[in-house]
Amino acid sequence: MTEALKRTLGTCYYPEHWPEEIWEADARRMKDTGLTWVRVGEFSWSRLEPVPGDLHFEWLDRAIDILGKAGLKVVLGTPTATPPRWMIDKHPDMVAVDAHGNPRKFGSRRHYCFSHEGYKQESDRIVKLLAERYGRNPYVAAWQTDNEYGCHDTILSYSDAARTAFRLWLRDHYGTIEALNRAWGNVFWSMEYRSFEEIDLPNLTVTEPNPSHTLAFRRFSSDQVAVFNKRQVETIRAHSSAPISHNYMGRITDFDHFKVGDDLEIATWDSYPLGFLEDRVGAAPDHQRTYARQGDPDFQAFHHDLYRAVGKGRWWVMEQQPGPVNWAPYNPAPTKGMMRLWAWEAYAHGAEAVCYFRWRQAPFAQEQMHAGMLRPDNADAPALQEAKQVAEELRSAPDVSSPQAPVALIFDYDADFAWAAQPHGAGLSYFQLVFDVYKALRKLGLSIDILRPETRDFTGYKIVAAPGLIHMPEDLKRALSGCSAQVLLGPRTGARDKNMVIPVPLPPDIPGLDVTVTRVESLRPDMPLALKKSGTAAGCFRGYREELEGAADIVLELENGEPAAFSNGHMTYVGGWCDEEGWLHLLRDLCKSARVQTFEVSGGVRCRDTDGTRIWTNYGSDPADTPAGRIEAAGVLFENL
Amino acid sequence: MTEALKRTLGTCYYPEHWPEEIWEADARRMKDTGLTWVRVGEFSWSRLEPVPGDLHFEWLDRAIDILGKAGLKVVLGTPTATPPRWMIDKHPDMVAVDAHGNPRKFGSRRHYCFSHEGYKQESDRIVKLLAERYGRNPYVAAWQTDNEYGCHDTILSYSDAARTAFRLWLRDHYGTIEALNRAWGNVFWSMEYRSFEEIDLPNLTVTEPNPSHTLAFRRFSSDQVAVFNKRQVETIRAHSSAPISHNYMGRITDFDHFKVGDDLEIATWDSYPLGFLEDRVGAAPDHQRTYARQGDPDFQAFHHDLYRAVGKGRWWVMEQQPGPVNWAPYNPAPTKGMMRLWAWEAYAHGAEAVCYFRWRQAPFAQEQMHAGMLRPDNADAPALQEAKQVAEELRSAPDVSSPQAPVALIFDYDADFAWAAQPHGAGLSYFQLVFDVYKALRKLGLSIDILRPETRDFTGYKIVAAPGLIHMPEDLKRALSGCSAQVLLGPRTGARDKNMVIPVPLPPDIPGLDVTVTRVESLRPDMPLALKKSGTAAGCFRGYREELEGAADIVLELENGEPAAFSNGHMTYVGGWCDEEGWLHLLRDLCKSARVQTFEVSGGVRCRDTDGTRIWTNYGSDPADTPAGRIEAAGVLFENL
Amino acid sequence: MTEALKRTLGTCYYPEHWPEEIWEADARRMKDTGLTWVRVGEFSWSRLEPVPGDLHFEWLDRAIDILGKAGLKVVLGTPTATPPRWMIDKHPDMVAVDAHGNPRKFGSRRHYCFSHEGYKQESDRIVKLLAERYGRNPYVAAWQTDNEYGCHDTILSYSDAARTAFRLWLRDHYGTIEALNRAWGNVFWSMEYRSFEEIDLPNLTVTEPNPSHTLAFRRFSSDQVAVFNKRQVETIRAHSSAPISHNYMGRITDFDHFKVGDDLEIATWDSYPLGFLEDRVGAAPDHQRTYARQGDPDFQAFHHDLYRAVGKGRWWVMEQQPGPVNWAPYNPAPTKGMMRLWAWEAYAHGAEAVCYFRWRQAPFAQEQMHAGMLRPDNADAPALQEAKQVAEELRSAPDVSSPQAPVALIFDYDADFAWAAQPHGAGLSYFQLVFDVYKALRKLGLSIDILRPETRDFTGYKIVAAPGLIHMPEDLKRALSGCSAQVLLGPRTGARDKNMVIPVPLPPDIPGLDVTVTRVESLRPDMPLALKKSGTAAGCFRGYREELEGAADIVLELENGEPAAFSNGHMTYVGGWCDEEGWLHLLRDLCKSARVQTFEVSGGVRCRDTDGTRIWTNYGSDPADTPAGRIEAAGVLFENL
């Protein structure tokens, strides 16, 4: 965990969008607002290089100089998410191709395929130019590579470049075509290949492709992002010692953020609580209505914890929603106070910085309806006022803090790829399963650390939850078996080997836990399987369910008497997808066994612990009572621990 | 307004579909039914020119002769909506291309791209041949260009021809690429172009294209229709003095009908009340069920008023639904009486003619399930009987009449393009907004004139409603400010400049009305914002809402106390999308201020005023009471004023 | 009807999926389970010919030998549903093309176009090799051509090969282009062709293509399947006297199974009661929930009766669901007992064999989640236990039996093509209509024979139902008129001629039945038209309805007094699509007239008569009482007749 760092604020600024005359006033106003950070440069390629090879860095020099001299620290973004139009003439085949075979044309952003070597060289070139010029600039205190990898569904590309690269990747990973055929079970339906050159991308097949094929393509696509990012990082690092980051997005699981994060000092993410509730949280309509102006009470927290892990402890919110956005199906305005609350939610989870996106609302182009800290007419927007309040509060606030939590939750991008390749039932996703468990834990008042799947040392955790880990390596099984925490496993734990094949012995095959999944079913959402009541606790399985056998203790049953979960005392395997009540039922018992104290928060109230302080937030529309006292709607409460 | 014209009836006839032996009997039967007009020729290209250059007009000569000699007036349609199959061999690239990049193939109709010069020359050629041959024909009393521009989503084409033409159009409109880049804000996301040749059509982009780009493409596409039509008009006019018309469709807003109408003497439209209720009115399911056999009570009226404006006072129903159609998701039969009612609704709005489509149901091809005035077996269909009744009634009826209404409602196709480019919230459309206001006005018993957005003289109107006029030129602002009517503005009035950029000062920026939209939000449909009750009047905003500030008088508030509408005494700005009750609430007050008398019609009853007569119609399933007496279901009532 | 055949069991086995070491144990275990049949070989092309021309039949020799020596009879499948990857290099254009114009790529199965001559020669070649090698093999007791024609929507292909073949087909069927233009009414919208070479496939047209065009393309596509299959059959027959079959799928109506069946000795089908209920039965959600673990109580029965007709009396279930499948939106596990019940349902309808798919669950590739009789770890799965029980029961069971039923129901694939070309109302399908009538008959306790539309001799039937027969040849009209059964006709009977044109005189134009459909409407599902009550019988028309006139007797009326059905004493024409209650209402009366005894089964209970035995099944979740006694949930009851 990082120590002795002050919590800070910042914003995202596009000097190229505004007359140079106002840059200095803008910089002063940022400083007066209490901001520390200002991110610039991303998306500016057509201004840096309007014509191939004709470079114009002078304006950026001046912008950085003005901002720096005003006392701000600059985060410099590489502009590779927006190659200029002339690049398409140089590399007509650099664009990604969608699953229907259509090239994804110029005219917005992210119009490149991660597998196109020509574009990767262009990326290296512009990054090198930036790194050389600003690597020692005293005001450039951090870097950002590209922007929001994966936004707009841009990881999977079905281009010729991707096909060629995929074949090489397969050769690297399987060695021989015989090994691949065997690993994938290509004998089924005579899908055997004679050479890697025969393998196509898994789109437009007559019916679904082999899930092993799909999974390999997803892994390949994920690796291409890591390679692309690493090239930028290495180029920057040759010239700069400032930390390098990337700004991830919410619920993008098409590439392994941990792998990308391995090459970066800091993870940042772009947090749009209202936009995300509308377009990706996946909540029921009444929940969406209830929290339309506040955002889901757990979605930000989940990503804060996730990106803290991706950043190996160091993380920021690089873009914080400052008012209505433009891109969701519906774009409501936040309740007054939420722009402050969201910042405190981030600090509660250990954020070093929270940067509002963006400084001033741009009156033109795609995001003209995206609020800023300033209105297009330069007047203060509500976000500016709330940011000022946060800045004021930060003066007397403690440093960045994120002590180890009592609960660990493993998140594995590769498992999400596998579930996506074979959800087995409509609408089932790994992300949703893990998030459901997260929400239940948080409703029990718990602070959570998210861990990457390579974790083997669970020292200090009282509970380790690893739901849905469809591929579980032997050494992870042993590590979990051997740790002293209460461990939650299932459903689908170890249900596939590395190549998406069902293992024998049948799953979960965990040392020390005698339970076997003998059959699996997915269920219509209107066919819940009730769990047997225990006191007031009840709940059900919904959507997915496994038939279990074994000699371990049955710790949860269906109402019909069939076993729902087994335990050996410290490892519990649950054979289904619980509803909220079901997870609470199960987790309460687990916490009791682990001697973890819980208290159930109500409605939109949540809390998280930092060193010495429990930070309460209220996403509800009404005041609420907490053990620490009354909390207003959209309020934040600090409780000394 | 047109004067001293008799109200007339007509039909659409395809002599080429029937043996020549029966043409004369058909003509006589039309005459006996009381019809005046018969439209022929459209869709007949393969019979006029079965092989390129091999012309066969003899059959058409004979058909026109027979019809004319029977006492019918012929409307001659140009056949350009259905180029024959051989045309595709001559011009393989003449077809439009859909947004996914697929050419839209031969095999139905409207298979051409408005930007294809080769096809436009073919169009000129066949029109010239027709005009030369029939321009002085005594029986050809009117012309129709093409058929239903825009039907089947045929305005926007992503073809090579369209791309080339779009670039020329942009050069014409922006002069320099720098001006375009500036006007569109292309610096955002490095979308700057170095030349017009770099600009592509705004489809298949990775995420949404620049709304300025989209809007320009929609304007271009609209202009292409006007150019195409004008070429036909000029060709005809060189040979004929008969009036020229085009038959528009319901709720097609992809091109500016006013611009096309400028080149024509008469606007006609094709009115399918039941088909449209199923496929484009956009009503709630219970409303659709209630009026499934009658049609929406306001949709026809709206278009009648709209096309009266497009026709500069002169307009017809060129195709009137005569029974079930074939093309809607569901195709119910009309309640007995509706074919008469629809005709009277048209006359109430000033129609010169109502022509039933079609004379005899064709037993073959795409529209074999489309009813006609005759059944396929030549027996009378119900429409024939009702047409006879109308013909009888017309004998003693007054002339065509459409006196100036007390209420004006501005309709702007360009605003619809802009809303479509950026609805901001799912499902929001300009057409729907204007139609909602229209419906509320009509429920208050009012007659309405629809005005084009170029109108600057509002003399004689007591109320001018201009909802949703997202781009409002300065001189229109001044004209509205200076007129003596009660003016209704908002939401989104003046929210964008001509290039789809947010203006500063912020909207609406109306002289004399001190109100500013400081923030905007779109809302899930299940999040209504209640308006403060006033007496029994209430209502809510739904879907879209603006935060307002200003020194003008607050004349409407939300229940939560926030301002919902401001007024300076004669101009009212409403900052949201009202539900029906909300519009009634607001408009009742406005009518009171304007001293316009209202009376609220109930259920499916509506009325409209002609000179000296108020014409009542009942779209309901039950008889109803009106101030003028009892009106039967599907009935028409004439009240002397 | 077939006689003196024992009812048998079998399974589907893929020796190429398993180590050769276990084949013998597998064979022994099959035999011990009581199985007679084992199907092998389909999908194995890449193992038979891993490299073009390099043939490896040795493993198949050994597998057949081992199975045969264990006492099993082998069904040998041709592997043409899965051409190996190298085939695509030889014939890159052999794949089908979807309606959007995208080639359907290699990577799963059925990746071929039925019109590609190159592929058809490859098919002939591999089939010949198999036939030569195994045509006299003593263990090969039956053949299967290909696998599941039409699965994954593979009948309609928009490839170049299909276009070329379609033109030839049209020339064969119409002779001259003038005849085609006339027959299709191409004068409408100037769609006339000058030669067959101008005709394209009916996809990607601007709006719907001519329904005559669509219907011709569907007939052509159907014929291509029959030709493809016949070439395999003739090749096999030259070398083998064993019966040849094909395994059809549930609710695939894209080709005429009767035509394919004409060339085969046995019809088999693949019965997946739970998968089908989720993805193709088309039932309401509550029905889907109720029977999620049992399957629709009538869907299997319908197909059993259908395929008995396709097989001219001889039919099997070639693939019987053995547990959860993998391919439906939701994949529940069957209630214990259903795998037995489904087998008995098949025997009740005259099945010679029921083969469970598959022997052992494959842990790899697309169907890894598809249950088998064995689990992937070789343990017994529930299906094995239930199969054993069936095998035990079969020892003392009578022979295969399917006596003529009292009720005949005509099913016409060509009618389904026509309805699909023009459903007239959203969601209306011929299959659904016939199935609705079937369900009602079965709820009245009746056994049913399905007849092909070429049937002219109805001797022995007391009721003949022919709903929805949109094209009815004159000799069928006469045959029905002249038969002694009660005949049920309508809606849409004879509504189109052979070329999809409305005939004059108007339909149904049945000799001896004076009724005419004067107008037709389709209705929103929420607009039922109530039938007049008769005792407790009521019901309604929903979705589709005809206006009727005539001198025949009105035997059913709408509540509003309009006629709903006419009869001449032995022929009844119903002018609408009844709901369940409506069909029961109508059919009860018809049965009374025909002196057919009915008894209404309740809930999920059904029965069917074999010679001497009525076999009862209970698809419900609770025990139920029948005239023959109590039947358990998922139970089977045998009643002596």
Ligand SMILES: [Zn+2]
């Ligand atoms: Zn330069």
Ligand SMILES: [Zn+2]
């Ligand atoms: Zn000629």
Ligand SMILES: [Zn+2]
């Ligand atoms: Zn070999």
